Amino acid sequence: xxxxxxxxxxxxLLMGVATLASTLxxxxxxxxxxxxxxxxxxxxxxxxxxxxxxxxxxxxxxxWLIAPPESGPSSVMLFIFCFWQAxxxxxxxxxxxxxxxxxxxxxxxAVAAGFPFNLLNGFTNAYAVGHAAHLMGNGWFAxxxxxxxxxxxxxxxxxxxxxxxxxxxxxxxxxxxxRIPEGGAFRWVSAANYFGEIxxxxxxxxxxxxxxxxxxVLFTLANLMxxxxxxxxxxxxxxxxxxxxxxxxxxGLL
Ligand SMILES: NC(=O)c1ccc[n+]([C@@H]2O[C@H](COP(=O)([O-])OP(=O)(O)OC[C@H]3O[C@@H](n4cnc5c(N)ncnc54)[C@H](OP(=O)(O)O)[C@@H]3O)[C@@H](O)[C@H]2O)c1
Numbered sequence: 001x002x003x004x005x006x007x008x009x010x011x012x013l014l015m016g017v018a019t020l021a022s023t024l025x026x027x028x029x030x031x032x033x034x035x036x037x038x039x040x041x042x043x044x045x046x047x048x049x050x051x052x053x054x055x056x057x058x059x060x061x062x063x064w065l066i067a068p069p070e071s072g073p074s075s076v077m078l079f080i081f082c083f084w085q086a087x088x089x090x091x092x093x094x095x096x097x098x099x100x101x102x103x104x105x106x107x108x109x110a111v112a113a114g115f116p117f118n119l120l121n122g123f124t125n126a127y128a129v130g131h132a133a134h135l136m137g138n139g140w141f142a143x144x145x146x147x148x149x150x151x152x153x154x155x156x157x158x159x160x161x162x163x164x165x166x167x168x169x170x171x172x173x174x175x176x177x178x179r180i181p182e183g184g185a186f187r188w189v190s191a192a193n194y195f196g197e198i199x200x201x202x203x204x205x206x207x208x209x210x211x212x213x214x215x216x217v218l219f220t221l222a223n224l225m226x227x228x229x230x231x232x233x234x235x236x237x238x239x240x241x242x243x244x245x246x247x248x249x250x251x252g253l254l
Contacts (some may be wrong), residue, residue, distance in 0.1 A: 001067045005127045008120045009215050015117055016215075019027055020222035027230040030110045032178065040108040045096040046090070047106035051114035052092030058122030059084055065125075069130040076140045080129050080208055087157070087200075093166060100171040121216055128210035135208070149207025153200050159185050159194025167193065188251035190235050191228035195249050198224060225249060 027033045034041075063073070065082055073081065130133060140146050147243070162184040170179045185192035201220045205213035228249035235242050248254050 001127070005067075005124060005212075008124045008198065009212060010220055012117065012120050012124065012192075012215050015120075016219040016222040019219070020226065023223065023226040023230075027227050028110055029107055030171050032234060033230070034105070034107060038105070038107050041105035042108060042111065043102075044106040045099060045103035046142070047111050048096035049092050052088060052118060053121035054115060055088040055122045056085060056092065058119050059088075059126040062126035064253040067127050069128060069136070071136070073130065074136050075138050076135045076146075077129055080135070081126075081140075083153075083204075084125065090161075092136030098164070098168050100174075101176060112249070117219070119242055121212075121219070124212040125208075125210070129208055132208070132210050145209050146207050149203045149205070149209075153207055154202055154203070156196050156199030156201070157180045160193055160200055162214070163192035163196055177199035178238065180235065180242060186246075189228075189247050189249050190226070191249045194224040194228045194231075195251070198249070225254075229254075 022028075029035070029038060059081075063069075070079055079203075135141055136142075163181075163186065166181050166184050166186060170181060181192070185195055190194050198217075198220055201213075201217050205217045207213075232246075232248035
């Protein structure tokens with residue numbers, strides 16, 4: 001199983017490189033970048049549920065059945081298990097249900113790209129958590145990496161949730177187009193949701209201190225940074241009155 005873990009990490013890194021290369025050329029063809037004639041699409045809500053679902057089941061199956069912690073899960077491992085499942089209950093189930101536009105479509109190609117990544121990522125993270133010696137004792141709860149990582153992850157999650165909410169509310173009146181988002185971290189960046197997401201997973205990696213956690217951060221950066229820059233350019237091109245001081249994704253920097 002250790003070999004499958006190492007190979008999966010290598011594949012995720014390769015996927016990250018491929019994602020970075022393709023997203024630098026053109027942002028993934030969903031949302032505002034989906035063309036009117038896009039073939040093979042699914043309703044957006046079940047599409048989100050479908051491609052995010054492996055993060056639940058791959059993590060849960062690996063953690064409990066495929067490669068469970070040798071001497072049973074410690075309290076720290078159980079905490080991380082619940083933390084992961086709670087986030088993906090939000091991202092895969094609650095978030096799509098919060099979307100206002102129920103007629104929105106999502107390309108099959110994006111589901112087909114996201115599903116295998118999520119499968120490998122759920123597996124590698126569960127395997128790493130279940131086999132990390134430092135997570136076997138409850139002493140990790142008092143480790144500065146755990147405490148700081150948890151605080152950073154909580155901050156990132158709040159920023160991301162608030163940004164998701166601001167974007168969802170832009171269409172509360174049934175409007176189907178795009179408006180300039182205001183408030184929260186949108187004061188500083190165009191992609192406040194991606195900023196929160198990056199901070200969240202960076203905090204998670206610090207909190208669990210596993211190679212799989214850090215590889216996931218690299219993938220998230222490769223996936224979201226170029227898309228955030230594309231969003232930023234799109235806003236500037238679309239709205240002549242777009243706030244000039246706003247950056248793309250990292251406040252004050254990028
Ligand atoms: N961990 C990861 O690697 C990862 C990867 C992808 C996404 N995510 C997370 O999943 C969430 C959604 O991601 P996404 O890529 O779909 O984000 P997005 O492109 O910012 O879109 C988010 C939602 O808000 C709507 N929206 C965006 N800008 C708007 C505006 N100016 N006016 C009105 N509505 C607007 C979008 O509608 P349209 O669909 O019509 O554009 C979509 O429903 C984010 O929180 C993100 O962090 C995480």
